[in-house]
Amino acid sequence: MAEMFSYIGKPIPRKDSKDIVTGEIKYLDDLKFQNLLYGKVLRSPHAHAKIKKVNKEKALNLKGVKAILTWEDIPDFRGGTPRIVRVLDNKVRYVGDAVALVAATSSEIAEEALNLIEVEYEVLPAVFDIDSALKPGAPALYDEYPDNILPGGTIIYGPNCLKGVTRGDVEKGFREADVITEGTFGYENIPNALPPETVGAIALWEEPNKVTLWATTQAPYMDKVTLFHVFNRQLDIRSIGVHCGGSFGTKIMCWQVQSYAILLSMATKRPVKVVFTKEEHMANFTLRLSSRINAKVGMKKDGTLTAISGTWYVDTGYYSFTTQAQVAIGSGELMIMAQCPNWDLKNYVVVTNRNASGSIRGFGGQELKCSFIPLLCLAMEKAGLDPFEVLKKNFVKPQGGYYWRDGNWYNFRGIDFSKAMEEGAKRFGWKEKWKGWLKPTAINGNKHRGIGVGVHGNADIGEDTAEAYVQLNYNKTATLFICAVEHGTGQKTNLAKMVAEVLKIHPDNIRLTPADTLVTPFEFGPVGSRGTYAIGSAAINAAEDARQKLLEFAAPKLGAKPEELDTKDGVIFVKNDPKKSISWRAIGNDRTILGFGRFEPDYTMCNCMMTFVEVEVDVETGKIDIIRIVNTTDVGQVIDPLGLEGQLNACLGSAGIDSAIFEETVLDKRTGHILNANLIDYKWRTTAELPEIENVVLETPFPSHRFHAVGVGEIATSPGPSAILMAVSNAIGRWIYEYPITPDKILKALGKISSNKFDTHSNEAFKAMGR
Amino acid sequence: MNNKQKTINLKINGEFYEFEIGEKDWQIRPHHTLSHTLREILNLTGTKISCDDGACGACTVIMDGKAVLSCLILTVECDGKEITTIEGLKDPKTGELDLLQKKFIEHNAFQCGFCTPGMIMSSKALLEKTQHPTEEEIKEALSGNFCRCISYYQVIKAVKAALNERR
Structure with missing residues (x-):
């Protein structure tokens, strides 16, 4: 039975709610600055070219133009993983790569100036997918990596960063298997998370090396860290987070737009704003990873996995920022969902001449799972097993474990999620509906129904460090100093609720500082689902520390020991004799009671989400409708029920479930241009077609922090896409492997229209390289 | 607006505005969109620009009782129009929120909040026009x-x- 709390678990309006519904809340582009200049980026029309010559003269003569920068004007500032990507280079690597930066007195003038810059290119051959990038003799994007394969590992995950999974003896495992399946499966439609607010930054540079930065970001403190390295460790950066209009993981990758604003401010000594247009947002900012596996899985008749081996190919576009980290997390997440004694899963991070892929909700795990589960489905079909039972059986249990991002093995000390899975299955009616593989649950004329299930779990709930201060004030309020921006999850209010619960004062009496690195201690950012456990722990620990100091301060005044005291509603009292009390006013206006809290990473637990879907496929038109979705999870303790509901409903958004049906970024592989970089041609779900969603949330206490809760928001999008593939295959009685399942793919599978001769999943390149 | 007209008059959130048309910094230029004028001239930044292309509804305002996309309307076309933006919904005297705003708070009907002004304005236009929508x-x-x-x-x-609640 869950503990009784005053604020935790109660629906308390978000602190920012009034400002949101009145339009008063300020996002980046709403901020006003004196003397502001507007920055724009000249982008390459070629996918791969050397810049021979740039003539800025005409553009510089345009009235209102204050600065134009090209690679020749700036030092060798670099970012990316590895750090090989110059902020401005003499080579462009995708259609849209930055060639020059302009600052002008209005965005119209800056735009006009872009048209007046003359650039001479030497066009180079380009590669647009994994196959062509890995062909022997393929053009290389980077001289440092002539085979277009980036080195594994990322420095922030430590020297032994997980680069793949090797465990046990796969040969032995396959010998023990009753069924073995093998093949190549991909999730290569590079959908876009597409937050409504675009990406941008405003920078103000001051002599000799100070920069103040306001940005569309999810993680202002990490921006400071990243930019420190980009600018060769010479800049003193104050990073200020602004209320963020959606991120879904993408806006931790804003170092380029931030660098542009900083460089232009350095050049003009004025504040400069660079905000991408929606087209730039969609064609020149983070996409999902393109993922493909060539793998083999062994399974016993009872669904026990015996061996998993193969290679995961990840196409990261023209550079990587977080891709190796996503490979590490994705690999660990696969171990969480597929407990198996024998592994040999390698990977290659491949660069191609298209816009970059990177950090997005699902963070490698969604991409790998969407490729792996179709392979697992073939094994389950062969063994005649119910996928719900197999997924439930193989998800990590308390006696299990996994390798995580730092390369270490972790014994799992979380809860058994089987109960949540079973409850979800019951609410969905899985047992009644499941008719076997490739069998529809119902047929009504042209309309065939099918069901599918997917699962995902992430041990990032306790990743990275977080720090916070809590200051107690004599007016019976508290101030939480934390570098957290609100990006939609309600996290800031949730942190206030946790502090309020510890201090036993109402959350309205907790104020939060802005996310300002000059004011707050370190906080990594609300990535993954770490907000509740990792960030929450820092806030809780700071509140407990402050509370302890308060009681120590009051003890002599009350003639008692600190441990004999408690505080509630701004009054400190003796527990056994509550009449003996003093108000927080005794702190006085000349004293600061400040608590400090820190969270150290803990990878021993994960969250879990299982998603059941029912689809209806029109076998005449190929159109798919999602009829019903049931998400099931166990969060230990709900912090905010309405916020949680929103997070789970989000399974349909940010390149989630719909990436199985209609969401895709369409790349013209002849020219490298993205053909649907606008909100009309990129398909998105509207209120006109909303499936029924039911969210099942259990509360089995976790051994996390004092409220026994863990976060779950990030993973809502991840189990759905492969579940849709399964459901559609079952509905039409044919295997469908390719995302998104647009109507033509249904009709091709049913033999109603002819298939393309060219097989997009050609394995020639792999064979040629002996991989 | 005819070609010779040099000013336009608008009523925005109950206030009357007269704008000069021209190319100077303080004037409304013929190519300025309504969303631009609201945000950059009047500082009504509650109206959001997302796609700036008429596809996403973030810039929705109510013009003469109808939900319209302010990124697709030129300000010079708005002479004589009455416009309500998200800032105009609460009671100007008491500051009391509109019923829809209150219900959006109660139901946590937003996450990042960027689309919310547009959502509320579209809902408001519907509720003004239709007594009992299904x-x-x-x-x-x-x-x-x-x-x-x-x-x-x-x-x-x-x-x-x-x-x-209205019923």
Whole structure:
């Protein structure tokens, strides 16, 4: 039975709610600055070219133009993983790569100036997918990596960063298997998370090396860290987070737009704003990873996995920022969902001449799972097993474990999620509906129904460090100093609720500082689902520390020991004799009671989400409708029920479930241009077609922090896409492997229209390289 | 507006404005969109620009009782129009929120909040025009408002709650 709390678990309006519904809340582009200049980026029309010559003269003569920068004007500032990507280079690597930066007195003038810059290119051959990038003799994007394969590992995950999974003896495992399946499966439609607010930054540079930065970001403190390295460790950066209009993981990758604003401010000594247009947002900012596996899985008749081996190919576009980290997390997440004694899963991070892929909700795990589960489905079909039972059986249990991002093995000390899975299955009616593989649950004329299930779990709930201060004030309020921006999850209010619960004062009496690195201690950012456990722990620990100091301060005044005291509603009292009390006013206006809290990473637990879907496929038109979705999870303790509901409903958004049906970024592989970089041609779900969603949330206490809760928001999008593939295959009685399942793919599978001769999943390149 | 006209008059959130048309910094230029004028000239930044292309509904305002996309309307075309933006919904004297705004708060009908002003203005126009809209009509009225957090379900609940309370 869950503990009784005053604020935790109660629906308390978000602190920012009034400002949101009145339009008063300020996002980046709403901020006003004196003397502001507007920055724009000249982008390459070629996918791969050397810049021979740039003539800025005409553009510089345009009235209102204050600065134009090209690679020749700036030092060798670099970012990316590895750090090989110059902020401005003499080579462009995708259609849209930055060639020059302009600052002008209005965005119209800056735009006009872009048209007046003359650039001479030497066009180079380009590669647009994994196959062509890995062909022997393929053009290389980077001289440092002539085979277009980036080195594994990322420095922030430590020297032994997980680069793949090797465990046990796969040969032995396959010998023990009753069924073995093998093949190549991909999730290569590079959908876009597409937050409504675009990406941008405003920078103000001051002599000799100070920069103040306001940005569309999810993680202002990490921006400071990243930019420190980009600018060769010479800049003193104050990073200020602004209320963020959606991120879904993408806006931790804003170092380029931030660098542009900083460089232009350095050049003009004025504040400069660079905000991408929606087209730039969609064609020149983070996409999902393109993922493909060539793998083999062994399974016993009872669904026990015996061996998993193969290679995961990840196409990261023209550079990587977080891709190796996503490979590490994705690999660990696969171990969480597929407990198996024998592994040999390698990977290659491949660069191609298209816009970059990177950090997005699902963070490698969604991409790998969407490729792996179709392979697992073939094994389950062969063994005649119910996928719900197999997924439930193989998800990590308390006696299990996994390798995580730092390369270490972790014994799992979380809860058994089987109960949540079973409850979800019951609410969905899985047992009644499941008719076997490739069998529809119902047929009504042209309309065939099918069901599918997917699962995902992430041990990032306790990743990275977080720090916070809590200051107690004599007016019976508290101030939480934390570098957290609100990006939609309600996290800031949730942190206030946790502090309020510890201090036993109402959350309205907790104020939060802005996310300002000059004011707050370190906080990594609300990535993954770490907000509740990792960030929450820092806030809780700071509140407990402050509370302890308060009681120590009051003890002599009350003639008692600190441990004999408690505080509630701004009054400190003796527990056994509550009449003996003093108000927080005794702190006085000349004293600061400040608590400090820190969270150290803990990878021993994960969250879990299982998603059941029912689809209806029109076998005449190929159109798919999602009829019903049931998400099931166990969060230990709900912090905010309405916020949680929103997070789970989000399974349909940010390149989630719909990436199985209609969401895709369409790349013209002849020219490298993205053909649907606008909100009309990129398909998105509207209120006109909303499936029924039911969210099942259990509360089995976790051994996390004092409220026994863990976060779950990030993973809502991840189990759905492969579940849709399964459901559609079952509905039409044919295997469908390719995302998104647009109507033509249904009709091709049913033999109603002819298939393309060219097989997009050609394995020639792999064979040629002996991989 | 005829070609010779040098000024336009608008009523925005109950206040009257007269703008000069021209190329100077303080004037409304013929190519300025209504969303630009609202945000950059009047500092009414509650109206959001997302796609700036008429596809996403973030810039929705109410013009003469109808929900319109302010990124697709030139300000010079708005002479004589009455416009309400998200800032104009609360009671100007008491500061009391509109019923829809209250219900959006109660139902947590937003996540990042960027689409919310547009959602509320589309809902407001529907409620002004239709006494008892069905759920389908609500969904239809909101179908031009893009939300990637998927606040849709909670938005629909909030709009229905406002309808119930109005009855």
